[in-house]
Amino acid sequence: MKKNHCLTINNLTMTFGGIKAVDDLSFQIYENEIYGLIGPNGAGKTTVFNCITQFYKPNAGQVIFNNKSDQSIDLVTYQTHEIIQEGLVRTFQNIELINELSLLDNLLVGAHVHYETGIFFQGLRLKKARDEEIKMKKKAEKILEFLELFERKDELVAGQPYGVLKKVELGRTLMSDPKLIILDEPAAGLNETETTQLAGLLRDIRLEYDCTILLVEHDMRLVMDVCDRICAISFGRKLGEGTPRAIQKNKRVQEAYLGTEV
């Protein structure tokens, strides 16, 4: 079976001052795959993440993404807020939800780019704006049901348990009909049971919403459990790529994580 590429990173380089945070990194993610990007502290994972989502503009290299309309585009030429329209959506390590809004409204923020009406249509509550809002609310309710949070839909986000917040953030990404979801350390702050649940949830999301997932992760349990393929990096360079089993056996990865034998 021929696999279609979803995201291809070509020779990505990013420097801060004189330090090369990412050095000539290349990897490729196929469609409908759960891919993990791992590495010890300071390996440049977050920099890669930010270069993909265009929060940083890389010094060199390409980020080729196969977008919603099946065209290959170089994300580097796009502005940060335009990325989501192409079908790539991210989460944050320190959950960034809006405390003043309910769970449902937080999900609706994720559908921002799908709205067509502007402030005047909304202010005057014209039919088009009302219909659109009802349509989006139904979609959000369906996602909340999928996440088993439907009963809480009208509660405020402020004061919800951490696990719920993580789920809401995942739900918000689903609102944008993503092709590729890219998660920044989703297991951070979760205990062992919650991490196992998260792994299950990620698999369900891939099945139900037919999307590709890229994990940038520190937590080895989650990565080994859920990923199809893994790329390990250290000091901005690629150490190895392959199945979880192959990565575990990779000498260079072991050295980077555990240090070399004296």
Place this chain on the structure above:
Amino acid sequence: MEHIKKIFNTKPYNYYIFFGILLSLAPTAQQLGLLNSSTIIVLGTVIFYSVVGVGLNVLLGYSGLISLGTAGFMGLGSYMAAYLTVDMNLPYFLSVIISVSIPLAVGLVIGLISLRIQGYYLAIATLGVSEILKQVFIEMDTLTGGFSGKSAFYPKIFGLLELNRQFTFIGMSIVLVLILIFSHNFINARTGRAFLTMRGSESAAKAMGINLLKYKLTAFGIATAYAALGGVLYIHFIRFAYPSGWSVTLSLQILAVIVIGGMRKMNGPVIGAFIVFGVPELILKQIPIISGIDGLAYIFTGVLIIVVILFYPDGVIDLLNPIKDYIEKYKENKNEEKSLLDNQ
């Protein structure tokens, strides 16, 4: 009672309409001798500052941007309306459109500045714009009458009918209700959620596809358009404006309006405007001993701001919470008694 509750729940902005009807009964109440003529003027003041406050609430409360230039834009709107109707004899509605759109355009330019600077710096920049406008009002005396001030008339509709004070007041109430409904609608829709996301975290906003440029400009546009509209209402109701009225003190008072009334509440600015601009005139000045104190209104506002920020960060409306709790407890007790009786 249940029926009335149902009406309010199905269409939330029936509250605003109900409030508007109540407000427009005030002139009739005055004619019946229930209210003083000066009370009507004070309530009119509350109305146009409420409009301005709603705009600042959208900017500061929902979008997290700050402006200390409110008074300048309000003045700009009012001088333009006066000049266009008195000196140029333009029809009333045309003058309203022009006197709102030009400050709006200036406001959008300030919005562009807000992309570059934030927080205190933005506050100072907007303050500067406001002071420049004030100086312009003083210097361009052919248009504004300079220090001696500028007068205007009550609105003249369709070139024929000049409204009296009662009808102007009713017209202002209608404008306030329309502004509240319009703002309520877009705040509880995509635009409002985008504002709140932008306030919470700019990176989250960007990741969700919210165009910061567009929404910052929208927020500034709304705030300045509402401020200018408030100015237009002012000049056609008070019928006189002079430059020193549009100082930073006024901007700060409008800031007090939304802090005291409660940020991120649609009715907050109305309550706040009543407390800041209504209560000192209507109530404090009637109390014998303290009514003689100079600057009583400022002292009152200042003390209230401290109290509100310390104890009721969500606005003075929370003062009513103990009463609400009491009523709910009372209801519960009654229900319990009832069920006990039923069981027996």
